[in-house]
Amino acid sequence: MASPNDIHNIEIPIRHRMEALVRLKQREITAAIENIDQAKFHIDAWERGDKGGGGQSMVLQNGEVFEKGGVNISIVHGTLPAQAVTRMRVNHKNLKGCGEDGSVKFFACGLSLVIHPTNPHAPTTHANYRYFETTDPETNEVQTWWFGGGADLTPSYLYEEDCKLFHQSHKDALDKYDDTLYPKYKKWCDEYFYIKHRQETRGVGGIFFDDFDDRPADDILYIIESCFDAFLPSYIPSVLKRMNTPFTDEQKQWQQIRRGRYVEFNLVLDRGTQFGLQTPGSRVESILMSLPATASWVYDHHPEEGSEEDKLVKVLQNPIDWV
Numbered sequence: 001m002a003s004p005n006d007i008h009n010i011e012i013p014i015r016h017r018m019e020a021l022v023r024l025k026q027r028e029i030t031a032a033i034e035n036i037d038q039a040k041f042h043i044d045a046w047e048r049g050d051k052g053g054g055g056q057s058m059v060l061q062n063g064e065v066f067e068k069g070g071v072n073i074s075i076v077h078g079t080l081p082a083q084a085v086t087r088m089r090v091n092h093k094n095l096k097g098c099g100e101d102g103s104v105k106f107f108a109c110g111l112s113l114v115i116h117p118t119n120p121h122a123p124t125t126h127a128n129y130r131y132f133e134t135t136d137p138e139t140n141e142v143q144t145w146w147f148g149g150g151a152d153l154t155p156s157y158l159y160e161e162d163c164k165l166f167h168q169s170h171k172d173a174l175d176k177y178d179d180t181l182y183p184k185y186k187k188w189c190d191e192y193f194y195i196k197h198r199q200e201t202r203g204v205g206g207i208f209f210d211d212f213d214d215r216p217a218d219d220i221l222y223i224i225e226s227c228f229d230a231f232l233p234s235y236i237p238s239v240l241k242r243m244n245t246p247f248t249d250e251q252k253q254w255q256q257i258r259r260g261r262y263v264e265f266n267l268v269l270d271r272g273t274q275f276g277l278q279t280p281g282s283r284v285e286s287i288l289m290s291l292p293a294t295a296s297w298v299y300d301h302h303p304e305e306g307s308e309e310d311k312l313v314k315v316l317q318n319p320i321d322w323v
Helices: 014-034 082-089 160-175 181-192 217-242 249-269 271-278 284-290 308-317
Strands: 042-047 053-061 066-080 104-117 124-135 142-154 205-212
Touching: 014 053, 014 066, 014 104, 014 124, 014 217, 053 284, 066 082, 066 284, 082 271, 104 217, 104 284, 124 217, 142 160, 142 181, 142 217, 160 181, 160 205, 160 217, 181 205, 249 271, 271 284
Parallel strands: none
Antiparallel strands: 042 053, 053 066, 066 104, 104 124, 124 142, 142 205
């Protein structure tokens, strides 16, 4: 098993170094979450069929601060059939089938997390960082590779200082290596997490990127690590501020409605969910871990003009620059 000492060892293949990074970050993030809640993460180690790797899902439910949270890692490999290659090529132009049947060997490694707080004043958050590569089935040489991921914030109530903290933290993480990345990834996030049928974004954004392969993989791994390191300082302070804020039944109901929007995006539009469910041998429980324990759909619901709820919706309909 990969160890933290492997992360910056350039003698080790990048796939193993990324594995070491996601294993380390899973431990750090779950420990930080448990530190402010009485509940503990349930550890569910799993294996993919045909010796195709596996992962570890860590899920917390019914805590005092967090109603549900999951921090999952997966390290899987196998063969993508020609149909899957064709579907992926829509978003990944460099991907090519290699085998006689158009299939390709692949390796995928990543961490994905979603945290749903109990208090409607505390924001939901999501983060995902991953590495994907394909190899020639004859030579086992790496054919294509890329990194992807990001982090975003989904509040039910708009606290501008929370939004600014989240964005500034991730901007700083990227600016250390390339100050052109944050503006591009912020815009990409707003466009990706857009609920087309609602004409609003899922939340107040953050960063998002895919097909990141325009510089040496070693350099990108440092950028990914920097973004990972930005996550806890960008989120935990907001939870600590909001987790004991008094709230009404009406505010809790508004949180349920906003969670409904979250579910709509994840099940209808999210490419990661769709790819996971279409991948042979995928683990459905881990893929759908992102869904909240409870959500609500109220027919033709619109918040009162000028209310705190309406203030949030206005921003979701017209994303702004927080930093």
